[in-house]
Amino acid sequence: MIVGDVDYGVHGEGYATQRRTGPRIARYITEALGGAKTVLNVGAGAGSYEPADPCVVTVERSAAMRRQRHAAAVPAIDASAEHLPFGDASFDAAMATVTVHQWSDIDQGLRELRRVARGPVIVLTFDGDALDRFWLRDYVSELTSVERARLPAIDRIVSGLGGSGRITGVIPIPIDCVDGFADAFYARPEAFLDEAMRRSQSAWTFLPAGIEQRFVETLADDLRSGTWDREYGEWRTRPSFEGALRLIVSRPA
Ligand SMILES: C[S@@+](CC[C@H](N)C(=O)[O-])C[C@H]1O[C@@H](n2cnc3c(N)ncnc32)[C@H](O)[C@@H]1O
Numbered sequence: 001m002i003v004g005d006v007d008y009g010v011h012g013e014g015y016a017t018q019r020r021t022g023p024r025i026a027r028y029i030t031e032a033l034g035g036a037k038t039v040l041n042v043g044a045g046a047g048s049y050e051p052a053d054p055c056v057v058t059v060e061r062s063a064a065m066r067r068q069r070h071a072a073a074v075p076a077i078d079a080s081a082e083h084l085p086f087g088d089a090s091f092d093a094a095m096a097t098v099t100v101h102q103w104s105d106i107d108q109g110l111r112e113l114r115r116v117a118r119g120p121v122i123v124l125t126f127d128g129d130a131l132d133r134f135w136l137r138d139y140v141s142e143l144t145s146v147e148r149a150r151l152p153a154i155d156r157i158v159s160g161l162g163g164s165g166r167i168t169g170v171i172p173i174p175i176d177c178v179d180g181f182a183d184a185f186y187a188r189p190e191a192f193l194d195e196a197m198r199r200s201q202s203a204w205t206f207l208p209a210g211i212e213q214r215f216v217e218t219l220a221d222d223l224r225s226g227t228w229d230r231e232y233g234e235w236r237t238r239p240s241f242e243g244a245l246r247l248i249v250s251r252p253a
Contacts, residue, residue, distance in 0.1 A: 018200035036093035043099025047073030081109035110160035
């Protein structure tokens, strides 16, 4: 079943292993949730970033992703972000991590998040304008272009949420980030040679034929020959990277 622009039945295998809660990123979400006791997580996937303490209700459209939910995670309800089956102000807070770019109607989904939350609405996403901040773009600019076209502008998310929306600024990505989105591997170029890692990043599935293979071959050659290290080696030791990851927090007007 295709949800948004991705068929997780085909491309979602192994997602839960590759894409896990990054604890230092999660701290920003926990702080933004404040004292929320009831939280709705929309586009929940396998359960990354779901807080452990408050009572969490989750919505996830893809059956393949619902099946991958972590053992400790609550089962997800089959519903769409655009039509949440809850009354107004049902939850203390609502959250959506790395999912809004896949919604068929982003504005409607954002309105729904705002409608069902009494308190903060939190969106973790990527800023398309900041995708070119590391070396990957030099190897596969097509990937950057594809992702940029999919990601809604940050301003659009802020205004779509209404209320007093604000961007908390750039969320730094730690050198050992365990959530396997592309920027997370800024210091570990060898990771991009791992097909399972790339499969958990939907952007690769949108590339024209041959581009991904060309990228893998070129990067492998450059790592073998030392070209990558000569050109970009300083990336290996940067303790963190201020890339494209953003947290948007909206509070009621
Ligand atoms: C990239 S995954 C992120 C999952 C999880 N939130 C995370 O941070 O790892 C995006 C998820 O959003 C779900 N999704 C996409 N469009 C949706 C929609 N309109 N309503 C509900 N879920 C949706 C997909 O099925 C997928 O599981």
